[in-house]
Amino acid sequence: MVRTGRAHMTAGPTLAVVAREAGVSVPTASKVVNGREDVAPETRRRVTEALDRLGYVRRPRFDGVRTPGFVDLVVHTLDSSWSGAVLHGVEAAAHDAGLEVIVSAGLPRATPGRPERGWLDKLTARGSSGVLFDRTEPTPVQYAWLEQHGIPFVMIDPVVEPPPGVVSVGAANWHGGVTATEHLLALGHERIAVVAGDRATLADSARVAGYRSALASAGVRHRPEYLRYAGSDEDLAGRRTGELLDLPEPPTALFVSSDRMAHGVYAALAARELSVPDDLSVVGFDDLPQSRWITPALTTVRQPLSEMAATALRLLVRMMAGDRPESTRTELSTRLVERASTAAPRLACPAGRS
Structure with missing residues (x-):
């Protein structure tokens, strides 16, 4: 209740x-x-x-x-x-x-x-x-x-690094970034860009680090121009997508660090009469209900939000009883949910047309 x-x-x-x-x-x-x-x-x-x-x-x-x-x-x-x-x-x-x-x-x-x-x-x-x-x-x-x-208090998915000793629960964001990028690499993409939220947040910085790590492991060069930040704003994510599409060599795939921003990406592509995944493969992050409703359904990295919250409550109950968790940071695993927004790249990708 x-x-x-x-x-x-x-x-x-x-x-x-x-x-x-x-x-x-x-x-x-x-x-x-x-x-x-x-x-x-x-x-x-x-x-x-x-x-x-x-x-x-x-x-x-x-x-x-x-x-x-x-x-x-x-x-x-x-x-x-x-x-x-x-x-x-x-x-x-x-x-x-x-x-x-x-x-x-x-x-x-x-x-x-x-x-x-x-x-x-x-x-x-x-x-x-x-x-x-x-x-x-x-x-x-x-x-x-x-x-x-x-x-006692517990942080659920803290935006920035909490002070020393503060107990928090989050998701395995770095691993999620690796998984999303490896999925696109396995489909044959090498020109993979990322639209992240804010470079100062724990989650976004970890997801971007995972993206870079996956590229490095695959021997794919990281292009600085392929990294854009949109402050977790849906409209700004759409504008950042437009900037990427206007590059001399636009990406064939896009890793977006939240499902909400992925909606802005879809809108930007529709405005250019481009389609997902024919012209650009898109992977999100969160697996919110909307990711299943949009067309095409969004391939995304699921972070277990309800489980994170329940874990935080159980940790809080322990702390209320005088117990102290051995670790101040608890991370729950993420996993890729494949849907219809990703596919192999076209041989001649038209993603840059206006």
């Missing part, structure tokens, strides 16, 4: 602190707080004593039902298939852990008369047990606030 809204309560120790004190998991402590019967008497006694000793304030009832322990999920936007997949994974894992999830889009930033830590004050006041950040970067002040209040 995903809950949105506000809970008003007195600040105090979090449920994670109580669970740690009693030597139990957060879901078990939550069961005691909410009067569940499926708890051993000795465990209930330890948790109850810890609640009293720490002065834990039980949450008020909502519509006559006690609210179980919950965590916060901060997503970069709610208006995307990406966020839908993340929500699905977090919700399923949270249900298994006996937790609820409060969802918000984006983090508030500092403005005159409104400190950036205001959101975190509310998070502490409502007793949230932990936080998941999906492609959302806390500021240094927000990082410090979470550490100060002992609220």
